[in-house]
Every structure is written in C-alpha cells, then in structure tokens.
Amino acid sequence: MQITLTVNGTEYTRDVEPRMLLVHFIRDELLLRGTHWGCDTSNCGTCTLWVDGEPVKSCTMLAVMADGRAIRTVEGLANGAELDPIQQGFIECHGLQCGFCTPGMMMTGRWLLDNNPNPSEGEIRECISGQICRCTGYKNIVSAIQWAAEHPATSEVTS
Amino acid sequence: MQTPAPVGYAKATSVSDALALLKKHGEDSRIVAGGHSLIPMMRLRIAAPEALIDINDVAELKGISIEGNEIVIGAMVRHAEVLSSPILAEHYAIFREAEKLIADPIVRNRGTIGGSMCQADPSEDLSAVGAALKGSVVIQSASGSRTVALRDFHEGPYMTKVAQTEILTQVRFPIRPGAGSAYEKVERRVGDWPVASAGTYVVVSNGVVADCGIGLTAVGAEHFCAPEAEAFLIGKEPTEENLSAAAQLAADACNPFSDQRGPADYKKHLAHELTLRALRRSAAASQGA
Incomplete structure (x- = not known):
C-alpha cells in the first residue's frame, strides 16, 4: 500500500506492507536511525516521535496509520547546526x-x-x-x- | 522483533463507511482506534485479524458534549482528552483521578475510551468508572443503533455485546447534581495495570445516601460493579461504619485470582480498602467538604 507523509518537513512516498510498524518504517525505510526501537511493548518509550504535533510510541502504530500525517523525529529537533x-x-x-x-x-x-x-x-x-x-x-x-x-x-x- | 502477521488495511471516513468496510472485509476484520491494545496483541500473534478498519479520521466519533441530562463521549475520544476535559471535571472527579493513573502521558495520547471499552480487559480502569457511574454505550449497525447499559455490556474477559458487524460510537453518562466521585488504584509501578481499583459516586441528601454507584476492576467483580453494597448504603448516613460495611460487601462479592500482581487475599483486602477510601471521598465531596 502506498503512503505519503512528511518527516521533519520532507515529504516521502513509499510502498509498505500494512503490518509494518511506524518505528521500522522510520528506521529501515527512511534510514532515520535516531528514533530507537526498544521494548516492542509501548513501555520503554525510546521510539517516541511526534505525529501531528503529539508524541506517540511508534512501535505501537502502523506506518499506514501515519499516511498523510506530519512526523517529527529527533533528527528534526536541531535547527541546522543550532541544537534545540x-x-x-x-x-x-x-x-x-x-x-x-x-x-x-x-x-x-x-x-x-x-x-x-x-x-x-x-x-x-x-x-x-x-x-x-x-x-x-x-x-x-x-x-x-x-x-x-x-x-x-x-x-x-x-x- | 515482533511483527504482526500480514493484514489488510482500510481507512474509514465515516461510521457508515466503517460499517460497510467491516461487511466487505468479513468476519476476521477488526476496528482499530488507538491500537495500543490491538497492535501489541497482533505482534504477539494473539490476535490475527485479516483486515484493520482504521477509524482515527472519523470526525463524528470525536468530542465530549452534553445532551440533555447526559454527558456524551465519542468513541474516538482519547484518554488525554478525558483527562483534561472541563465538562467531565465539572461533573465527575472520578474521570480525572482514574485517567491520571492509566498508562502514561504518551500512551494516553493514542488510547481511546471506545477502544478501552471494546477491549474489555478484566483489569480496565475505565470499565470500573463506567460501571460505577452506570453509564451506557451506543452501538451502531447498518440497520440502526441500540443503547446498552455498561453493567450489561461485558460478556466475559475481552468479550462484549458489540457484534462483528457493529461499531461502538458513544459512551454516555447521566449527570447527577450534587454527586461526589473518586477513584482509588493500587499499581505495582507507574502506568501499570491495577492490582486492584475501585471507583464510586455518592449523592448525599438530607444527611443520608440518596444514590450511589460502586465499580471495581482487576478483582473479579461481576460486571465490574457491586450492587449489593450500593443497595446497603441507600438511605443510610455516610458514617465510617456504614461506608466500611458497604465496602466489605463489595469486597465479599469479588472473586480475584492470584497472579504476578498479587495473591487473591491481598486483592480482596484492597477491594475493601480502596472502595472505602473512594466512598469516603465521594461522600465528603457530595457534602461540599
């Protein structure tokens, strides 16, 4: 299934299986490895990123559910060379x-x-x-x- | 790495669209809202739906409002919204007290009240709140909608009255002027499921209990409620002795089992103590203390 979303202001379109978790999409499809993948059970919170401005544990959301939404990851915190x-x-x-x-x-x-x-x-x-x-x-x-x-x-x- | 089995996916745009998609994808399709119970179950292969119907964009399932004498909460209202709702805070402190203890702020951004009800976990906090307040749910099918009392909603652990071709659209609570309410929970660590929880409301009028509701979760209370304890309190003064006797009736009706969260006798002790604490605070709040 084809999805289009923006991550840190850049639009991406990819073809993904509906079962793919958002954390794996971000890390393995978009190669943004700043978002970590930990407990797999929405307990540890290291996979937290923003979906439409709110933090979400991305191990417990499917990538297809993020279709059309705006994602912000840890790579999107800094403003160029200036750290947040x-x-x-x-x-x-x-x-x-x-x-x-x-x-x-x-x-x-x-x-x-x-x-x-x-x-x-x-x-x-x-x-x-x-x-x-x-x-x-x-x-x-x-x-x-x-x-x-x-x-x-x-x-x-x-x- | 835990990955769900292959699954289909469709995004619903309205309740009627969701119902049509449920019909189209057949009996192994499931509604997904916040997904914070269903997706972990899919990863563990405890659940293996053939298709997911995503209702996150269904606007008619959102929002908290007052209709006549009832508070109406859309099925897609997230825990974070229940926690911060001024309407709910005005009428029932129990919502805020319970929600502050459900999971953590990030999980509360996704999980929904409709999903919590339909998941029907035997330790669900909102099931105790719903039973205590004697709420109801609206269930819609292609042929119309029906209302089911929350005390009649659960058919067993993880089983509810919602049929495969139906969708829960609203959770409704009667407004009770003068009611005080409270929620008490013991958990092993922050954000965990309860070892035991109790929630209550009490209306004190002319010095006696005119109305009350008692809900319990994680302790094997049938339909998450304690009707004998409620009946005992009606017409009695809210003294420590009466409240404790009612709490004991509530605990006696529970049938908890021993597990990693604690032995059965400890949970039974908690059922009494937490019900008593909640009743105390509810009665005090009703009397403006």
Missing part, C-alpha cells in the same frame, strides 16, 4: 550515558516544554513516566529538561 535547548540541556546536565533512551526523552521533553514552558519537577517526572532509562537514572534527565526550560531558544524551530 532540549539537546543542549542533555549535554549540559549529563542527561545520558548510553544514550539509548535519549531520543524518546528529548521528544517527550520538547513536547512538555512547548505546552508548559515552566514545568515543576513533578510535572517533568510525570511527563516522562512512560520513558525508561537504565543507566544515568532520572535525576540528570529531569535536570536536562529543567535546563532547557531555563534556556529557551531565541528562534522558533518548526518541524
């Missing part, structure tokens, strides 16, 4: 060690800050409660999102 504050926050606060959960954490964190520019620590922790990190722990990740909240981008990045 959420990315800079993870650098500043050592928000990652192995980096496996990071794309999902950053996509969820960006969404949170877009809707709530000054979240409390509790709000941050609740928002990332569907994301699992197995190495740094959550403290530095929360700090990274707080850093991004305190250092908003000067120019708006759009997907």
Whole structure:
C-alpha cells in the first residue's frame, strides 16, 4: 500500500506492507536511525516521535496509520547546526550515558516544554513516566529538561 | 522483533463507511482506534485479524458534549482528552483521578475510551468508572443503533455485546447534581495495570445516601460493579461504619485470582480498602467538604 507523509518537513512516498510498524518504517525505510526501537511493548518509550504535533510510541502504530500525517523525529529537533535547548540541556546536565533512551526523552521533553514552558519537577517526572532509562537514572534527565526550560531558544524551530 | 502477521488495511471516513468496510472485509476484520491494545496483541500473534478498519479520521466519533441530562463521549475520544476535559471535571472527579493513573502521558495520547471499552480487559480502569457511574454505550449497525447499559455490556474477559458487524460510537453518562466521585488504584509501578481499583459516586441528601454507584476492576467483580453494597448504603448516613460495611460487601462479592500482581487475599483486602477510601471521598465531596 502506498503512503505519503512528511518527516521533519520532507515529504516521502513509499510502498509498505500494512503490518509494518511506524518505528521500522522510520528506521529501515527512511534510514532515520535516531528514533530507537526498544521494548516492542509501548513501555520503554525510546521510539517516541511526534505525529501531528503529539508524541506517540511508534512501535505501537502502523506506518499506514501515519499516511498523510506530519512526523517529527529527533533528527528534526536541531535547527541546522543550532541544537534545540532540549539537546543542549542533555549535554549540559549529563542527561545520558548510553544514550539509548535519549531520543524518546528529548521528544517527550520538547513536547512538555512547548505546552508548559515552566514545568515543576513533578510535572517533568510525570511527563516522562512512560520513558525508561537504565543507566544515568532520572535525576540528570529531569535536570536536562529543567535546563532547557531555563534556556529557551531565541528562534522558533518548526518541524 | 515482533511483527504482526500480514493484514489488510482500510481507512474509514465515516461510521457508515466503517460499517460497510467491516461487511466487505468479513468476519476476521477488526476496528482499530488507538491500537495500543490491538497492535501489541497482533505482534504477539494473539490476535490475527485479516483486515484493520482504521477509524482515527472519523470526525463524528470525536468530542465530549452534553445532551440533555447526559454527558456524551465519542468513541474516538482519547484518554488525554478525558483527562483534561472541563465538562467531565465539572461533573465527575472520578474521570480525572482514574485517567491520571492509566498508562502514561504518551500512551494516553493514542488510547481511546471506545477502544478501552471494546477491549474489555478484566483489569480496565475505565470499565470500573463506567460501571460505577452506570453509564451506557451506543452501538451502531447498518440497520440502526441500540443503547446498552455498561453493567450489561461485558460478556466475559475481552468479550462484549458489540457484534462483528457493529461499531461502538458513544459512551454516555447521566449527570447527577450534587454527586461526589473518586477513584482509588493500587499499581505495582507507574502506568501499570491495577492490582486492584475501585471507583464510586455518592449523592448525599438530607444527611443520608440518596444514590450511589460502586465499580471495581482487576478483582473479579461481576460486571465490574457491586450492587449489593450500593443497595446497603441507600438511605443510610455516610458514617465510617456504614461506608466500611458497604465496602466489605463489595469486597465479599469479588472473586480475584492470584497472579504476578498479587495473591487473591491481598486483592480482596484492597477491594475493601480502596472502595472505602473512594466512598469516603465521594461522600465528603457530595457534602461540599
């Protein structure tokens, strides 16, 4: 079945089997490997990307269900060479060690800050409660999102 | 890597289109809404539909509104919308309290109320909410629509009154002025299915319980409700003693089984304690406390 969607502002048309999961479409068809593929059970959240502006666990959505929609992945965060504050926050606060959960954490964190520019620590922790990190722990990740909240981008990045 | 078996796919544009597609693709076709139960089941090959009918774009299944004396929630309304709805918050605190404990914010962006009802998981939180509030669902077929009480909706785990050629279109709840409601859940970790949950509403009038509803999930309560406990409370003062006795009747009617979430006697204990906590807060809210 032929689908057409935009990913980070670029339109793609591909022929896919209806059973193909969106995460595999993004990684294996479009070769955008920033979106990670983890637990396969919508628990770990590393496959989180945006569909029409809202974060979704892409291991639990079929690629055909994204037909006609706008996707934003972690590759769409930076504005050229300028990192999104959420990315800079993870650098500043050592928000990652192995980096496996990071794309999902950053996509969820960006969404949170877009809707709530000054979240409390509790709000941050609740928002990332569907994301699992197995190495740094959550403290530095929360700090990274707080850093991004305190250092908003000067120019708006759009997907 | 878990991949679903080969499957057909069609996007419905309206309810009548979805019904026509269900008929066209035959008895092994399934409606997919949020997909957060069906797609994992397909990956595990527990479910192997031949075709999926996608209703995500069906506008008439969206939105929360008030019609007369009822709150009407479209089947495609997502958990995130139930959580943030001002209409629901105004009438029933139970929705927000339950939704905050369902999965996580990202999953709540996709999962729908209609999907939760039709999935009919024996641990579904919204099934306890629906049973507590004595809601109903509207089920549509090519020949018309019918309304089924939620306390009569489930035929067993994962089985409902919705037939293959039908689609659930709305979930409806009566508005009860003066009602207080609450939801209590114990889960092993954030976002998990409940070990046990209880939800209640209470209307206190002239110092006695004039009306109430008790719903439970994950504890083997028949139709997710506790009618004997409700009948006990009607006409009685909402004292700690009466509320606890009602909660005990609710727990006695439960038939949980031991599993990885806990032993049966612990779940029965929780059924009492959580029902009591929910009744306490519901009664207090009804009295404006």
